[in-house]
Amino acid sequence: MTNSGEFIRGFTDYIILSILSKFDSYGYEMSKIIEYVSKSNIQLTEATLYIALKRLLNDEKITTYSGKNKKGMSRRYYQITPKGKKAIKEFRKDWVLIENTLSSLFGGNFEYYRES
Amino acid sequence: MTNSGEFIRGFTDYIILSILSKFDSYGYEMSKIIEYVSKSNIQLTEATLYIALKRLLNDEKITTYSGKNKKGMSRRYYQITPKGKKAIKEFRKDWVLIENTLSSLFGGNFEYYRES
């Protein structure tokens, strides 16, 4: 999808936090997860991803540690913090509202009484 | 909802086109429709709205005409064009993909096989 980045702007941080809610992960793997889950329709460019990780670290919503995978390759792993867990929990409520509102608007199934 | 603007960024143009798919409208009314449909959770600030209208006019996705409502008040109405109808039709397919992907990610109900 072209311009997918413009659509998911604002959601990037929560996509990352959602993944890290399931397991610790590293940048490249997270980009592959998004590619896989979206069936290649949505793409997070590396720049966007790494800048978002920096932002989340700065906000203390995630922490990081160096590790090695089974093959001995260096990986920079990220882990969600209690503050990050709180943020994603609150966001999930917002997402329900956003999803319902946008679906109503885009689907045209809303009523609005025009008085004039 | 705080920061709702950051979430709906990128969707603004399509929110407007969706409303104009139902009836011709004017800026202030559209902002009220969004407020009403979102139950005040999502807000399009005036600046965002009028700049989006300008952008859509420039892209020839909408046209405008001056009119008066029942009370004789001047209103600047906007109308969707065939080009605008085509754009919203295509976007609706994208929305299904975006909605499914984000809901999977946020809900955590996705599977990903980690090989290493």
Added chain:
DNA sequence: ACTAATATATAAACATACTATGTATAAACA
């Protein structure tokens, strides 16, 4: 008269995404 609601619009500041680029290691293959 005064205040709130309705209505349109722009400038400056801010936030975040994208393109392009650079670096490095490991795996696959000829």
Added chain:
DNA sequence: TGTTTATACATAGTATGTTTATATATTAGT
């Protein structure tokens, strides 16, 4: 062994769109 591809991390500069703040004007209610 040399080359290519995939994996992996990171930053500078640019583009785009939102927000805050501000300006202007009309209508409705008290």
